[in-house]
Amino acid sequence: MRRALREIRILARDPLLLFLVATVFVLIALFVVYPLAKVAIASLQTRGGDWTAEHYQLLQTRRLYQNALRNSLSVAALVGVVGTALGFVVAFTLTRVDVPFKRALHLITLLPIISPPFVGAVSILFLFGFNGLVTKQLLGLQDFNIYGRWGVVASQIFTFAPLAYLSLRGVLQSISPVLEDAAYNVGATRWQAFWRVTFPLSLPGIFSAFLVVFIESISDFGNPLVLAGAAFPMLAPQAYLEITGSFNLARGAMLAVVLLIPSLIAFAVQRYWVSRRQYVTVTGKPTASTSRIVSPAAKWALYALVLAFAALVLAFYAVIVLGAFTRVWGFDYTPTLQHLRYVFSVGLKSVYDTLIIAIVSTPLSGLLGMLVAYLVVRRRFPGKAALEFGSILSYAVPGTVVGIGYILAFNTPPLILTGTLAILVLAFVFRYVPVGIQNGIAVLKQVDPSIEEAAQNLGADAVTTFRKVTLPLLAPAFFSGLVYAFVRAMTAISAAIFLVSANWNLMTVQILNQVGSGRLGVAAAFSIVTIVLVTIAIAIITVLVERWSKTTTTVRFG
Amino acid sequence: MFVRRLAVLATALLLSLAAAQTLVVYSSVDEENSNRILAAFTADTGIQVQMTFLSTGPALARIEAESARPQADVWFGAPSENHIDAKGRGLTQPYVAAEAGALIGEFKDAEGYWHAIYTNPLALGVRTDVLAQRGLEVPRSWADLTNPGYRGLIQMPSPQASGTARAVVFTLIELWGEDAAFAYMADLNANVQTYTQSGTAPSGALGLGETVIALQFSPGFLKLVDEGFPVEVVFPAEGVGYEVASMSILAGAQNLDAAKALVDWMTSARGQEQLSAVKTYFLPIRADVSAGEGIPSLDEINLVSYDPAFASANRERLVDRWVEEVLGQ
Numbered sequence: 001m002r003r004a005l006r007e008i009r010i011l012a013r014d015p016l017l018l019f020l021v022a023t024v025f026v027l028i029a030l031f032v033v034y035p036l037a038k039v040a041i042a043s044l045q046t047r048g049g050d051w052t053a054e055h056y057q058l059l060q061t062r063r064l065y066q067n068a069l070r071n072s073l074s075v076a077a078l079v080g081v082v083g084t085a086l087g088f089v090v091a092f093t094l095t096r097v098d099v100p101f102k103r104a105l106h107l108i109t110l111l112p113i114i115s116p117p118f119v120g121a122v123s124i125l126f127l128f129g130f131n132g133l134v135t136k137q138l139l140g141l142q143d144f145n146i147y148g149r150w151g152v153v154a155s156q157i158f159t160f161a162p163l164a165y166l167s168l169r170g171v172l173q174s175i176s177p178v179l180e181d182a183a184y185n186v187g188a189t190r191w192q193a194f195w196r197v198t199f200p201l202s203l204p205g206i207f208s209a210f211l212v213v214f215i216e217s218i219s220d221f222g223n224p225l226v227l228a229g230a231a232f233p234m235l236a237p238q239a240y241l242e243i244t245g246s247f248n249l250a251r252g253a254m255l256a257v258v259l260l261i262p263s264l265i266a267f268a269v270q271r272y273w274v275s276r277r278q279y280v281t282v283t284g285k286p287t288a289s290t291s292r293i294v295s296p297a298a299k300w301a302l303y304a305l306v307l308a309f310a311a312l313v314l315a316f317y318a319v320i321v322l323g324a325f326t327r328v329w330g331f332d333y334t335p336t337l338q339h340l341r342y343v344f345s346v347g348l349k350s351v352y353d354t355l356i357i358a359i360v361s362t363p364l365s366g367l368l369g370m371l372v373a374y375l376v377v378r379r380r381f382p383g384k385a386a387l388e389f390g391s392i393l394s395y396a397v398p399g400t401v402v403g404i405g406y407i408l409a410f411n412t413p414p415l416i417l418t419g420t421l422a423i424l425v426l427a428f429v430f431r432y433v434p435v436g437i438q439n440g441i442a443v444l445k446q447v448d449p450s451i452e453e454a455a456q457n458l459g460a461d462a463v464t465t466f467r468k469v470t471l472p473l474l475a476p477a478f479f480s481g482l483v484y485a486f487v488r489a490m491t492a493i494s495a496a497i498f499l500v501s502a503n504w505n506l507m508t509v510q511i512l513n514q515v516g517s518g519r520l521g522v523a524a525a526f527s528i529v530t531i532v533l534v535t536i537a538i539a540i541i542t543v544l545v546e547r548w549s550k551t552t553t554t555v556r557f558g
Numbered sequence: 559m560f561v562r563r564l565a566v567l568a569t570a571l572l573l574s575l576a577a578a579q580t581l582v583v584y585s586s587v588d589e590e591n592s593n594r595i596l597a598a599f600t601a602d603t604g605i606q607v608q609m610t611f612l613s614t615g616p617a618l619a620r621i622e623a624e625s626a627r628p629q630a631d632v633w634f635g636a637p638s639e640n641h642i643d644a645k646g647r648g649l650t651q652p653y654v655a656a657e658a659g660a661l662i663g664e665f666k667d668a669e670g671y672w673h674a675i676y677t678n679p680l681a682l683g684v685r686t687d688v689l690a691q692r693g694l695e696v697p698r699s700w701a702d703l704t705n706p707g708y709r710g711l712i713q714m715p716s717p718q719a720s721g722t723a724r725a726v727v728f729t730l731i732e733l734w735g736e737d738a739a740f741a742y743m744a745d746l747n748a749n750v751q752t753y754t755q756s757g758t759a760p761s762g763a764l765g766l767g768e769t770v771i772a773l774q775f776s777p778g779f780l781k782l783v784d785e786g787f788p789v790e791v792v793f794p795a796e797g798v799g800y801e802v803a804s805m806s807i808l809a810g811a812q813n814l815d816a817a818k819a820l821v822d823w824m825t826s827a828r829g830q831e832q833l834s835a836v837k838t839y840f841l842p843i844r845a846d847v848s849a850g851e852g853i854p855s856l857d858e859i860n861l862v863s864y865d866p867a868f869a870s871a872n873r874e875r876l877v878d879r880w881v882e883e884v885l886g887q
Contacts, residue, residue, distance in 0.1 A: 064881050130751065131767030142692075143710050147752040230716040230753035230885055241718050241755075244615040248874070249623070330767040331787065346593060407623050419629040501610060501629060513611060516755055517588060518762010 004382040011381050016462060021381050024372060028390040030415075031430045035405025036260075036397065042408055043253035055254035065255065068233040072218050073262060075149065075234065079156045080214040086157065087164025087209060088202075090309060093302040095172045097294050108310045111317065112162045114538070116491045116508050116530045117222030118515050120155040122523055123316035124227065126323055128154075131330040133319070151227035152234070158316065159223065160216045161309070164209040171205030172198075180293045193293040204274050211270040215263050219398030221494035226515055235259045236400050236494065243404065243498075253408075256401040267396030323524035339525035347526060350505045355533065357421065357504065358489035361428040362541075365485035368429060369436025370474050374466065376437075377444040378452070388437075395434035399494025402431055407498050419501040427495050432488040436481025443477040444470070479545040483538055490534050580606045581816040584621065586614045586721075587635035587675070587803060588758055591777075594836035595675075596634075599823055605816045613756060614640055614721040621649050621808060631811035632820055634675065637721050638664075638804040639866040639873070641672035646870070650806035653818050655825040664863065665802055665843045666825075672806045673825050676833055676840035679793060679800040679859050680725060683764045683772040683779035687788040697771065699795040700730070704745045712749045713760040713769035717880045722757030722774050722801070724869070727876055729799030732864040736876075743884045764789060775801055777839035784839070797862035802843070 011018050046052050059065050090109055094102050112120065127134045128146050135144040175198065183193040224234040235255055243252035294302070327334045343351065375381070376388045394402065406427050410417035417423040451473075455465045471478070493508040500509050507526050514523040585592040589611040596607045612620055614636040621633060621644065633644065644650045645667065654670035655661075665674035682703075684696050694707050703712065715723040730739035751769055754760055761778025763769040765787055772779070782789040805824065807817045823829045830847040833840045841849050 062881075064885070125766075125768065129766075129768050136767075145710055145751060225755060230718060233885075241615075244613075244619050244719070249619070328765055331765060346589065411623055412626050416627055418624055418627070497616075503608070505610060513589065513756075516613070517758045518754075518756075518760070518764075518766065518768075520762070520766065 007380050007382050014462070017375075017379060017381075020371065021375060021379070021387075024368075024375065024391070025383070025387060027368075028387065028430075031426050032390055032394050035402065035409040036393075038408040039253045039256050039401055039405045042250055042404075043257050045250060047250065055251050058251070058254070059258070064233055065238070065258075068235045068238045068255070069258060071149070071228075071232060072235040072259070075152055075156070076214045076217040076262070078153055079160060079217040080210045082153075083157050083161040083213040083217075084164045084168075084206060084210040086161040086309060087166075087213075088168050088206060089302060090161075090165045090306050091168035091172050092198075093306045095169060096177060097299050097302060099299065099303045099306075105306055105310050108313050109162050109165050109306075111313055112159050113166070114487050114491070114531065114534045116511055116527050117159075117220075117493045118226060118508075118511050118523060119320055119527050120158045120316065121151075121223050121226035122323070122515060122520055122527070123319045124151060124155050124158075125520065126319045126329055127315065133330075136330075147227060147229040148232040149228075152224050152232070155223040155227055156217050156220060158312070159220070160213045163216060164213050167209045167212060168202070168205055171202050171209075175201045177293075184293050190293045190295050190298070198293070208270050208274045211266045211274065214266050215270075215396060218259065218262055218266075219400070219494065221398075221400055221497075222512070225512070236398055239400050239404070240497070249404075249408075253404055256398070256404050259398050260401055263396045263398055271392075320524045320527055323521055324528050326521065329520060339521040340529075342522050343525045343529055347507070347510050347522075350507050350510045351529060351533075353504050354490060354507045354530075357424050357428065357506070358486050358537070360421070361425045361432075361489050362482055362486040364425070365429045365433045366436055366478055366482040369433045369481045369485075370440050370471065370478050372433070372437045373440025373444055373474070373477070374470060377441055378449065378470070391437055392434035394431050397431075399431070399492065399496075400498075402427060403495035403498030406495070418499075419503055421504055423499050424496065424504055424506075427499055428485070428489045428492065431492075431495060432485045433481075435484045436477065439477035439480050440474055443474055447473050475545060479541065482541050482545070486537050486541065487534055490530055490537075579813045579816045580608050581632065581813050581820060582630045583607055583609045583632045583634045583820075584612050584617045584630045585609050585634040586612060586617050591836075591838045591840070592634065594838060595824075595832060598832040598836055599820060599829070602828065603819055603823060605819055607820075609634075615719060618644060622647065625649055625809070628808050628810040628812070630808055631813045631817040632805055632807055634805045634820075635803045637725060637801040637866075638672060638674065639869040640721060641667070641804045641806045642866050642870045643873075644806055645671040649809055651809045651811070653807055653821060656822045657825050657827075660827075660844050660846070661825060672804045673821055674843045675803045675805050675824055676830075676838070677800050677802050677843055678775035678777055678840060679861060680722075680729060680773070680798040681776040681779055682792040682794065683761055683774070683782065684790045684792055685764060685767065685770045685788060686790050688767070688770045696790055696792065697794075698792060700733075700742070701796070703749065703771070703794075704742070706749075708749045708771060710749065710751045711770040712746070712773065713751050713754060713763050713771070714773040715757045715759065716753035716755060717877050718753075719755040720757040723753070724873060724877070725775075725799045725801055726773065727880060728864040728869050729797070729862050731876075732799065732862050733796055740879060740883050743880065744886075747884050747886075780839040784837075793859045795860065797860040799862050799864055802866075803840070 011021065043055055044051055044053065093099065094106055124146060126132060128144070129135065130144060132144070135141045180193050180197050183197045184190065188196065219236055221236045221240065225237045228234050228237060236259060239252045239255035239259060242248045242255060323329050324339050325335055325337070326332070327336045327338070372387070372391050376384060406423060407418060410423055417426070452465050452469050455469045460468065491508060493512060496506050497509055497512065500506055507530055511523045511526045514520070514526065583596065587595065592609055592611060596609055599605070600607055617633060617636060618640055621630070633641070633650070641650065650671050652670040655673050658666055658670065658673065661674060666672070682697060686696065689696060697703050697705070697708070714726065717723040717727055727739065727743070730742060733739070734742065754763070757774055758778050760769065760772030760774045761782060764772040765782055776791060779789060779791045783791060805821060807814070807821065811817050827844060827847055830842040830844045833842050834849060
């Protein structure tokens with residue numbers, strides 16, 4: 001209590017800081033917490049507005065909901081395990097083993113991350129559907145049915161294993177291969193060195209990657225919507241169906257709350273238990289990039305696996321490109337530009353809208369992320385832990401829940417935003433800022449505050465210090481935050497589907513509509529346009545951030 | 559003199575403002591056809607239209623969620639029972655179209671809350687090439703569809719998500735009564751490959767060869783036939799329900815005059831002729847307008863009407879029953 005009072009007194013002495021802290025608090029309360037509260041309230045009310053628990057009682061009586069919950073959890077667990085294992089194999093091979101084309105394989109593995117939703121689902125239909133290229137044309141299977149559990153699992157592994165790869169790559173890079181070599185040198189077999197040294201050291205990272213994939217899988221909306229089918233209900237699409245198909249907002253909100261619980265638990269475990277147990281054994285630069293613990297046989301076995309996954313990714317994208325430029329997949333392979341023409345005529349407005357929304361929300365998200373990271377690491381004020389939790393909370397909240405929350409919260413006074421650009425931008429900024437915040441916090445924690453103190457001692461005020469010293473140090477985190485925010489803004493669907501309007505529509509929603517009407521060619525064309533735009537944008541952001549950090553950086557480390 | 563001129567000027571100004579109005583439409587007619595029909599409307603009247611495609615469910619959910627501050631003027635498309643539902647929830651407002659007299663009772667609301675745009679019967683689209691390969695007959699009736707030979711070959715939309723699928727449920731109930739209809743659908747379930755979210759997905763899958771027998775409203779199939787796909791359109795012999803795609807002016811519409819103009823134009827002979835002129839494959843609702851060449855006229859098909867009021871009142875219950883008894887979930 002006394003500490004809090006002292007912190008408030010310190011805060012009061014610095015009006016700018018007080019203002020910033022208050023602003024961030026209000027923003028997070030309004031755009032993260034308030035919509036979630038609205039969902040919780042809606043799930044407990046009848047259409048007339050009376051309080052009731054009847055929607056939750058349906059969980060006990062309706063097999064549909066029980067099955068949806070069970071299916072979502074089991075799919076998420078399976079995708080988590082397989083996706084993480086696959087991600088680990090690829091990360092281990094590309095960081096530890098001396099094999100050709102590492103850079104190219106790295107980029108190919110990342111491709112699914114920058115793709116719009118449905119790419120995996122549509123490719124799977126093209127390749128493994130009833131009339132799929134592999135199942136029907138190559139293997140001649142008559143009654144192959146991809147709809148249901150295995151279609152969803154396959155498509156989600158393809159979509160989310162790259163996330164596990166990305167995070168495990170970082171983990172493995174922070175474990176020095178010298179340790180493995182040391183174990184090998186003192187007489188351990190290669191196998192022992194891996195299981196007694198590498199594996200235990202990366203275990204927290206593996207667990208963390210599993211939880212990330214688990215959260216992504218359980219909140220995923222696009223893949224199940226196309227591939228699950230009504231006979232294999234899952235929570236996220238079911239919540240959407242309750243609202244849009246059965247017109248039952250309260251039941252949808254109830255399922256959204258149910259969906260939130262496993263996500264939040266996984267998030268809390270990841271955040272407060274696993275992340276405390278990360279090991280970093282690299283001090284300074286990595287000493288050697290390849291380890292001797294991999295035998296030649298194992299090396300090529302691992303490499304074959306990595307090549308197989310990369311080949312699969314390439315096959316999926318080849319199919320999308322082909323699908324976008326042929327008249328009707330599986331029937332008439334005449335080359336055509338008609339799908340692309342459709343995108344640039346009927347769909348052109350959604351291309352512009354998507355770009356505008358992404359361009360507006362990306363810098364806002366980047367700056368907010370750095371600001372919050374700075375406040376959390378460098379400043380002391382009451383409620384700091386709550387602020388940090390609130391600011392990254394939306395990472396764990398499935399998009400469906402966010403979308404329902406925003407439409408409930410911002411279609412009534414005092415703040416009416418439905419149908420505007422603002423509602424989409426706000427949803428994206430607050431939904432995708434956590435990654436920027438986490439990166440910023442990680443970077444700042446490694447920078448000695450004495451550098452900033454030195455600037456202040458030399459007469460710089462807080463703003464100048466932040467701008468001239470802190471911000472340049474944050475450039476890499478800022479950059480990754482920007483890229484993440486942009487990619488997600490271009491490829492988001494689950495929250496956006498509730499928020500698009502006549503004025504502001506998104507390409508991903510167009511893709512959903514086209515997939516829904518069975519016009520996969522147009523969907524593929526939209527997907528390609530999205531991927532090209534995202535790639536161009538990443539290149540532009542890279543150039544801009546590099547130029548900016550060159551002109552402003554005064555101190556460079558490492 | 560001056561006052562009169564001022565009045566004329568003011569009227570001209572108002573008229574030009576009205577002409578410059580942009581009508582905001584939530585359309586549940588598929589995007590391509592919405593664009594075609596509404597472009598014909600703009601060409602005829604000069605009224606600009608801003609259209610968002612939302613299938614029936616999302617549209618109604620959106621309109622209800624926005625009812626405190628409506629964002630659109632007209633809900634265009636979606637079967638009439640949804641417009642009855644919207645009327646019951648106070649989401650729409652009445653306006654009797656200038657030529658409402660030319661429409662039969664099933665194609666309009668007596669008080670003018672909604673009017674029909676077009677009508678489509680349910681149909682089966684069948685890939686004749688694949689069935690021939692497998693040595694299977696083309697199904698001719700609802701009863702034929704439960705033939706074990708068709709296991710995993712049928713796609714239809716899910717009643718949970720699609721108004722089209724609910725029309726199937728209502729048709730079967732009208733034909734055989736509720737219990738027999740559900741027993742039939744449970745049998746049919748064994749042959750269904752997947753239930754799609756959208757009411758037009760099955761014809762898309764049929765074109766791709768993803769499925770062999772598709773069930774939905776006829777336009778998607780007529781289009782495939784017109785484009786040269788090996789597809790036959792079958793209207794099951796026992797009888798088929800039909801959708802009456804309708805439109806309502808939303809309560810609180812900001813461009814009321816333009817909204818009324820759309821309702822007047824769409825129900826006029828001129829508007830109805832545009833349905834075939836722009837190749838929508840939709841059937842017109844006026845007896846004095848031809849459906850166009852190659853499109854079956856309504857008297858060639860065994861049509862089954864069901865009471866939209868019953869449909870509207872029982873929808874939620876029947877969808878729940880479908881989930882329980884047919885999906886077995």
